[in-house]
Amino acid sequence: MILASSHFTRAVLGTALLALAACSDNAQEATPQAAGAQEQTETTEARVATLTVRPRRVVVYDELPGRVAALRTAEIRPQVSGIVRKVLFKEGSEVSAEQPLFEIDPAPFAADVEAASAVLARAEADELNASLKHDRIKALAESRTATAAALGDAKAALAQSRASVAEARANLTRRKLELAHATVTSPIAGRIGQALITEGGLATxxxxxxxxxxxxxxxLFLDVRQPSMRREMLEEAVANGQGDEAGRMPVDILTITGKPYEYQGTIRFSDSAVDPGTGSITIRVEVPNPYDQLLPGMYLRARLPRSVHPNALTVPQEAVVRDSSGRPQLMVVGADRTASRRNVELGPLVERQYVILSGIGAGDEIVVRGQDRATDGTRLQTVAYQPAVGTDAK
Incomplete structure (x- = not known):
């Protein structure tokens, strides 16, 4: 009886140990399954950087080379001939309007003025004599002492003497002008260059x-050439009030090294003819130059407006992906925070921002970074997109 009891006890203990081992194995199998389920839950949400699309004004530019020309250029030329006595300016300096620049020997012209004055005095004396003679004959003719023929001759002599006086006076004025022109002045204010004639030279x-x-x-003027078809688009933009407050389109200027110039230019006018060989038209841009940083003959680049989009939807260039056929797409975040791809139509690329012509609307949230971690229907964990340093933050 005692032996049977001990066998029963050992059987019960063995069964209990087997049950505990089975529970332990089940627990160990359940733990990896639970971990896998948790891992799968975590991987269903993709972490991406997003941006909400807002409309803004975008100007599309053409970057064109151009050559600088002075606003006004005056070539100083003599109006009388003679020997240059003095050069009255410093080469490379600023001169004012009507400032004397050269002095031509005035002695011959002064002598001509004196001679013309003498001729005028003689003519005036002849006029006085003819006038007195005319008055006497007229009085005699009234008393029937002088004939009508004599009166007619007196009138003709008086008219001739008066004409001589007018001629002598005009000649004197001419000689005085020549004397004045012996001092050569500048017609405009600006910077004068090299003196191309020196003292003792013959001015002709x-x-x-x-x-x-x-x-x-x-x-200064910056002359650039733009395709004629762009001119019509630019004029339409100005007509629609898309220029500045004065109705003009500002132009950004770049130096030959690509550095931005501190002042903007303004389109002054466009040529009235199109080059038949190239189909381009000359655009003249007026550029401020208060510190004489620019000089005529330099080559610069102008960012000339091509078109204006007053309410453009723009996205960073890196947000655009393409499908297997090359069509551009954007990944849009839905209201349920899931991803969906949309086909879009791309416009011009301006400062690393694509203008989107169709496919999205204002207020849509798009994925800029992390598109490779998400597919259609993937739940997204979003953070605000931060542009890299040196890129456009707009």
Missing amino acids: AGATNPMAVVQQLDR
């Missing part, structure tokens, strides 16, 4: 070579 009226050149440099 009507010469092809100038004595010096004065250029106005406080403002």
Whole structure:
């Protein structure tokens, strides 16, 4: 009886140990399954950077080369011939309007003035004599002492003497002008260059070579060439009130090294003819130059407006992905925080931002970074997109 009891006890203990081992194995199998389920839950949400699309004004530019020209250029030429006695300016300096620049020997012209004055005095004396004679004959004719023929001769002599006086007076005025022109002045204010004639040189009226050149440099012209079809688009933009407050389109200027110039230019006018060989038209841009940083003959680049989009929807360039056929797409975040791809139509690329012509609307939230971690229907964990340093933050 005692042996049977001990066998029963050992059987019960063995069964209990087997049950505990089975529970332990089940617990160990349940733990990896639970961990896998938790891991799957965590991987269903993709972490992405998003941006809400807002409309803004975008100007699309053409970057075109151009050559600088002075606003006004005056070639100093003599109006009388003679020997240059003095050069009255410092080369490379600023001169004012009507400032004397050269002095031509005035002695011959002063002598001509004195001679013309003498001729005028003689003519005035002859006029006085003819006038007195006319008055006497007229009185005699009234008393029937002088004939009508004599009176007619007196009138003709008086008219002739008066004409001589007018001629002598005009000649004197001419000689005085020549004396004044012996001092050569600048017609405009600006910077004068090299003196192309020195003291002792012969200045000749009507010469092809100038004595010096004065250029106005406080403002300059930049002449660029743009396709004629763009001109119509630009005029439409201005007509629609898309320019500045004065109705003009500002132009950004870049130096030849690509650095931005501190002042903006303004389109002054466009040429009235199209080059038949290239189909382009010349656009003249007026550029401020208060510190004489720019000089005529330099080459610059102008960012000329091509078109204006007053309410454009723009996205960063890196937000655009393409499908297997190359069509552009954007990944849009839905109201349930899931991802969906949309086909879009791309416009111009401006400062690393694509203008979106269709496919999305204002207020849509798009994925900019992390598109490779999400597919259609994937739940998204979003953070605000932060542009990289040196890129456009708009």
